[in-house]
Amino acid sequence: MSHHLFLLSPSDTPLYSLTHQSLKPAQTVTSPLAANLPTWSTSAFAGTLTALSGASSATQPSTGSGPTRVGGGQDRHVIQMIANASLDAIEDVMRKDSAMYLKAVDKFNDWTVSAFVTPGNMKFLLLHESKNDEGIRTFFMDVWELYVKTLANPFHSAHTPIRSAVFDARVRASAKKYL
């Protein structure tokens, strides 16, 4: 089961992203509708469609639950598209809701999107497959703290990509702990 974390600047530019493979087994229920998908065409455009609709992950051999899907089996591009698309829902919710943690704010192609909006309008997006509200909330708080520490760097602005190895290591540790 994989998690995808994105830290987005207010102009929707990712400053940091992380793909985390959790050891917990995925508990997705695939719909019978998604079985036996046909291959219509071999053109590249059909490939786009396959990827975007999430079929490429569904047609993966779903024999093993966890370990076989290491690497996500997901097109990174599609994950990013989903994360980007979910910003619509997040923006909608965050205008009405002052809470920072927006849990399961959007769902798309088996992915649940949880978000965390900092007062500085940074958005932390987490794409996950299973429900783990409390863990995700704790994880987000951790990331927030780490982010605030990074932001304390006077040379760091709201648009500077985060390349700190320490930040990365700590986020990974936190992800391992809570996700």
Add this chain to the structure above:
Amino acid sequence: MDTNTFASLAQVQILLVPVGAIPQATFEKYASGIRSFETIRLSDIPADHKDEQANRFMPSPLSTGSLQIRFPTHPPPQTHLPLSLLRPSHFPFAVIGIASFPQGSSPDPLAAQLDAVISDMFPERKGLWPLRGVRRVLAFEEGDNQTQSDDQNQNTAPPPPSVSVIPSFMNNKKLYIGTLVADLCSQILTSFGTVAASLESPVGNEYLNSALMPQLLLEDVPLPLSEGTPSRPDSTISLPPSSSQPEFSRPFTLSAAPGTLKRTSTTTSPYRQSSLMIPAAKKRISTIGMSSPLGRLYKMLGDFYLLSGRTEEASKWYSEAITVLKSNSDNIWYASTLEGLATAAVIDAWSAGQGLHSSTATAKEPWGHIGEKLGQATALYHKTSTPDFETASLLVYLYCLCVLRHTSLYFAIWSAKGWGPLAFTAMLHPGPKPYLPPTLAHDGSRDWVTLERLSHISNVSRSTISSILSNLHGPWLLHLGPRERIAVLESTASIYSSMGFKRKEAFILREVLGSLMDLIVCGRDEDGMSQPNGAALQTGGLGIHNMTPGPNQSWGGVGVRLSESVRGNESILFVLKYLCRTLGINLEAVKLHAAPEDPSSISDSALITQYEQEETEVFQEPFGWPELQVGIIREAVAVAEALPDYPSVAQFSLSALKTLRPYLDADDQDRLHAKSVESLRVAVRRGDQRCIEYWSGKPVLDVTLAPLPTIRLPIEKPLGMLSSKDNSVPLLLQGGTDPFLYNPRRAQAGKTTSLVVQNEPLEFLVTLTNPYVFDLELQHLSLSTSGVQFETQPMHYFIPANSTMDVVLTGKPVETGTLTVRGCFVQAPGGLMREFILPLNTAEEVDRITKKRNSLACEFERHKYWGIESFPWQKAGRRESTQMAIPSISSFKFLQCKVVPEQPLLRIRRTTITHGALMLYDGERSSIRLTIENISSHPVDFLRLAFDDSTQGPAQRALAEGDLSVFDTYEMEYKLINAPVFSWNPEEVKVIAPNQNLTLTVDCFGKVGCTNGTVHISYSYTERDESKESGMFYVRQVSYPLAVTVYHMLECHAMDIAPFPSYVNNADFHGRLKSGKRKDLALDDSWGWCLFSVEVRNAYGLPFDVTFSRIGDGKAVASTSTTIPPGSMSRIILPIRKIILPEEAINKPIPTLSDRQFVVAKSDLTKAEQKVQQELFWYREELLKSIRGEWQETGGVRSGVLSLRDQRMTMHMLEAVRLEAAKVELTLVSREFEEPILMVGGRYMPLPNQFVALRARVENLVDEPVVFTLDVDVDPSESIVFEGILSDVPLGRLEANEVRDFCLGICFLSSGRFELSAQARPFGIPHLEARTARASIIATIVDS
């Protein structure tokens, strides 16, 4: 295309097809006329009483409901046939052919044509729908009304029953058409009855339950209304062989024989109002098909009732169906029933609200139960497993439709601000185009406030809608056929778009594009396959390589496209651009222009705006998701390539390169660039007129004028300078230090425009930059100039990757005046030319840009807007921060050159020096000759030589420092001016005609310390009209540098001046002198001389002859020479005349040769000392004038002067050289009576112990009367006796030139040598006191 209306289940579809030759516009016109009958009141439907058997769906005359009708123009595809029972509303029940026929012709063949059309559409006649016979041709007659009677006559012959002629003269066509439609509806309802009846039969029910999606295939169903075949002889029941479970694989046909129908009809209750008879019917039906559950049948009946507009019955039948289907877990049918039920509820609400015209706000959320039903249906569809591909496709289609229905319920409520008539209108809207509620229809309705207000009013949040809609999306979309998939995705995208969820919309649009492009590519593949090889070969020359971007597909052959249709390309590209914009990519950052336009037509203000944008582009905030953007750009390029639309390929690639450069890696940059180049080439080859503007940002950083070569550089001088008198002060000594701290003239001096010459080549250094990883090709690079005409050749240039470099652009101004360089024209291959302006970096300009940048830097990273709204193009309409506003200016200063008229050009043709080196001895004088040639077509009538050497600089610096003594200053200035290294004779100058030579002689003087020198030849052509007009002339310079070596060889030391010795009076000596070598030195007069002596040392390795001469009247009158061997030193002695300078000459201060101002006398000498100094100075000057030292190489030809200027003059020397105030003559005379005193060798030889007289004759040489005193000295005085006093003997006042004698008697007391001397001193006149005159004689006393 299908529109997924919410109430599609309740809508009767009537297919509109064109019949015969009818223009599309005409068809659309009539079709829209027909489409205005969206609903038909049940009471308007004529009841057909001819056959009572099938009339149970007929409305009662008084019923209040209405029939919903939809008029599609396209039939559902063949693959949807399995849905014919499950979803009857999906199919058209009737067909209206629309035909137009010219007046006078017969509409008869139209019926047959319609049949043909239908059989073409439904080729295998397998479908249940459209029902046979329920078809009608509306033949619109074209033409005017004048042949009315003829028409009447012609139409008297009744047209076929299925053809309704609408004459052109008919006034109320609409009413007529309405009647026709109602009539058609009546037929449809009747046919429902027939179908229902056949299904009610046990066999029918069996088939109904036979499969997941059973089909009822009617072969020639003898419908009651199709009058042509009331009973066909061959229409027998062809049931499959006695099996209650028919094979699934085989299409199951139910051939409804008349007998069967009759039988059914007998059992069917002929009630028109069957609502009360449901239990009866149920009971009755249950007796028929016992073997299979009746759920599906009930559901079918419900469907029919719903279609018939009788929701009450429909709901009842549906409820019945649910109970059965639920227990059977017949998921699809159950879900479909739920959908029907939901539709019925909405229809109910609609008809209720129709009368009320107000929103029914009784319940909190009246739509809640409807939504629940649909949600349930969605879940049921979702759970269903699929046995095979085909069914799966349809199942997914149903699922998607259900989700869309569910979504559109909420969406309609949301967009209509709640549950009300507007929402019902939205849900029931049947038209061919999607219905956009008025709340969203106007511009500017997509901002958050408006959308959120809708949510607030309607109590439906957007996220609710979104979450329902997101159910639709999943891998199963791949099951759908392309057409359905596109339709479903389009509906999804439009809902997202309407809700303002742009990014989700973009996501879906990508899929839509993917599906479309897949179809295009696959379609093309099939085309390519179907081409015979011969054709490919024939057109091979024009064929293009298939641009299919499949990475792992290799196309070996030549893809041939015979005729390429570009229809639709534009729309696809539009969608592409739209979705890219949502993701923050501006695919049109580089614009396409329809036709090449003249770059000069762009207005200056536009250029300035561009310039300012480019200046501040640094502060472009990042926006969007770069990684995604790069991915989408790749796809966009692939899409444009696959269409193919070559200019767009280039546009997208280049836009990406322009806007996304920091994020594109090297490979991508290379690929995109290569693609753009390639596709532009193809576009040109294909004659595409569109052109792409210049794209690579700002490639030109700077333009500067390369400095002209010094020989070509013109220098402007006012004409008045020629006529003005020569300045007495040599230029060498002018302009030392500037006394002003700030000299505005000097500040101005550096900023004058450069001068260039007409018709001579100019070079400009253009700094180009290329930030990309590939070599940037500039097809055209030229200067943009204004002002005078400038001839230049454009360049083709490659800027190497990732580099900044200078390029030289040459050109030639062909007029005089001001040449302004505005910037550069740049053109990339296949693109448009673009002008980049490059203002000068003046202080104001730099200041302005800095200010602007600072203000931007201030706003940088402060975001008021986020997400999509932070994209740069969204900022256009927003209010800018006012305090940051920098006034933009409308004009700039550009690089300017002043073009002056053509000038002559000289060159040095030859010189007499070899290797450019000059070797001189110290003080040597020689000359060199320079031959100059005029290589231009203009004469040179002005020529001046100026010189520079290495001794000047240090001297000038020392002078400028000003801490030298007055004397030293004079010496230095004297050397600079009077002893220059180079000099020339201005008399040699004459006009040099074109191509003529002139030889100039330059005199050289060896000056120790000189190491190099330069001859500057300034010349001009002044006598011309242009000069007279402008009052200016232009001077050019040729310089000839020389290396100079000066050998130091003779040194002068110890100059001295001694009084003349007494023996000069010796006649023997004179005699010897005159006969000897140095006869020149012989003196005519023994008085008034002194002796000059100097030591000369030869420090060189060669002997030199040295000659010192006395100058009289400007020429040498006497000289003394000697040869000084190397390393030795000789003393040179020369008698010179004593000098007397007038008082006023002595009293002048030491002059300065320059006119330097502010020379403050720094000496702290007393007046007396100063006087002495002046006296020394002037006498020295006089002395140096009277002596000339010269040398010559012994045995050689080289000669020069020996300077004594280094020698100092002392007071002692001054006294020696100065002429006395009086002339004193001493003689020893004897008494008158005695013999005169013997003189031997100039000595007196008086006798001892005898009185002799010592006579001193004093002559006043001063021009005024002077009182003299005389002192007489005798030595040794003890051996002499004398008479009177010896000292301070008053001589009295002597007039000028008066002579007075004084006699003193003396007696020598012993033999020996006596020296007698006298000095006459002027008395009482201070300035004469020093000029004491002396004389002495020697007497030798010999004992006799």
